[in-house]
Amino acid sequence: MNNTINWKGWLAILIAISLGAATFMAYPRLESDPPRIVGPAELSIGEAGTTLTLQFIDEGTGLRNLQLRMVHSGGGQVVFEESFPGAMFSGGNPGKTHEVSVDLEPRALRIADGPATLIVTARDFSLQNLGEGNRSEVSIRINVDTKAPRVEAGGGLIYIYRGGAAAATYNVSEATASDGVRVGDRLYPGYPAPNTAPEAGKRVAFFAVAVNAPRNPKIEYEATDAAGNVGRANLRAKVFERNFSEERLYLSDKFFDRVVPPLAESVGVSAPTNVAAFQQINSEVRAKNEERIQSLIENSDPVKHWTKSFTQFANSKVMSRFAEQRRYFTEGNEISQATHYGFDLASHAKASIGAANRGRVVFAGDLGIYGNCVLVDHGMGLTSLYAHLTEITVAADQFVERNQSVGTSGATGLAGGDHLHFAILIGGTYVDPLEWWDANWIKSHVDARLQASH
Ligand SMILES: [Zn+2]
The missing domain is CATH 2.60.40.2550 (Immunoglobulin-like)
Known part of the structure; x- marks a missing residue:
């Protein structure tokens, strides 16, 4: 035997190296x-x-x-x-x-x-x-769960005006993920009826026929369970059509020189002329502000914070009504349009403004065209709005009593002079405050319905 490794030895070494490499690579x-x-x-x-x-x-x-x-x-x-x-x-x-x-x-x-x-x-x-x-x-x-919740309509025929509101009561057969009254593509959420146990399934929804809702909108009760099954029931309603007046506003040079530039700056609008800045503010900024309001009032408290009717700014003069179709002119040219979704009420400058009813402040601060603005949630999807204030005397999350001061009137935001812009929203839709200021309307359209649901 010599010292050289034979072919078997080489093979063994080769196999050992291969196995080692494979083990290393597969490690x-x-x-x-x-x-x-x-x-x-x-x-x-x-x-x-x-x-x-x-x-x-x-x-x-x-x-x-x-x-x-x-x-x-x-x-x-x-x-x-x-x-x-x-x-x-x-x-x-x-x-x-x-x-x-x-x-x-x-x-x-x-x-x-x-x-x-x-x-x-x-x-x-x-x-x-x-x-x-x-x-x-x-x-x-x-x-x-393949069974849809059953919805049973409560009460009789409901009368509602375009731009107005109504309360509807109904029963649901099981716990729901969402329920309410559907008007066209908008669902107005329902809440447990006051003074009833939530598991009793007795529900109340405030709903509206928006100013711009289609004619003869389909209105029905709707309840969706956690599995996505949808139950529906017909809501018997009579919708009264209503025409809203047109208002022409002739804007002065003073308005363009004094109101527009500081507002444009505060809302981040830069345009070649004050007229162009106003056009942007009255369309894009307005739309953005409305979107903000929608998100601020989205989660209304599920309880009714109020009992009495809503109060109107005391000793004030009505300057502008709900849903006026505004057309804006300067130097004979129509430059913009907007729907006025509230009441303009004027008294003396810096007059004290009281909350229209009991509720929880959900916003208090600057809100673009609305200037210094306060939003009060009255529960069950009902909100009131106070705009153009000089001063705000409440803070978000604070409870306010009916007539408790929320601030003083003013001309902040898109306003030509000292006044209060007051609005009411139902489930995010602007409605005519006249109904809510009327104790008789509340009695027959809200209280009577709620009592019948017990
Ligand atoms: Zn107004």
Whole structure:
């Protein structure tokens, strides 16, 4: 024997090196980090089905396969599965988020109403567990509910004017995710009827026929449960059409020189002329301010904060009424249009302004064209607005009593002189304050309805 290595020896060394290299290269595939499954803890599935969206992420070796299995009283079945190709050394596609959306329809899945469990499993390309990979499992509690809430109309025929409001009462047969009165594409939310237990299902909704609602709008009760089933009932209403007067405003040089420039600066409008600045303020800025108001009053308190009728600015003169169709002119040219969604009331300068009724201040501050502005939530979707104030004497979240001062009148924002711009909104729709100032209207249109719901 000499000292040279024979061919068998070389082969053994070669195999050892190859195995070492393979082990080294495949080492990352020995990771023990299982895939992550991101999804809801529970899900309600309604008659029309629900789309479930899940995310799968595996940081180590990537996703190998996933499966969704529904287990219910009638048995169990795989509702979705998916596998991914992998390479020997690298595995799959690590770190990439894989999203799965599955439509779960009770009829297609033959699941009866009641509880079920969706078991979601995923494996990765790890060589752990004898090469089977790391496994994750998540259970999602499922509630199958294919029955829509029943809605039962309360009270009789409802009379409502265009630009006006009404109260409607109704009963719902089960807890809802949302309910109320739908007028066209707007849902006016319902709330538990005062002095009733929420679980009794007795509901009240204040609703409006907006100034610009379509003619003969479809009005109905609507209740949606957590599973998305929608129950509806006809609301018997008579809508009285109403024409709103046109008002021509001839703007003075003084207005363009004194009011427009400081307002343009404070709302961030820069335009080549004061007329152009006014046009932008009266359209784009106005729209932006209205959007802001919508978001500020979105979450009305579910209780009725008030009992008496709303009060009107004492000893004031009506300068402008609700829903006047305003056309603005300068030097004989029409330069802008807007609907005036409130009352303009004037007294002496810096007169004390009282809250029209009991409520919670939801906003107190600068609001563009409305200047210094206060918004009071009276509960159940009812809001009052006080604009152009010189001074504000309340703060957000503070409760105010009926007639308690919220500030002093003024001409801040888009205003030609000292006055109060007063408005009332129902579920975000401006309505005529005249109804709310009228104790008899409140008695017959609100109190009578609410009492009947007991
Ligand atoms: Zn006004």
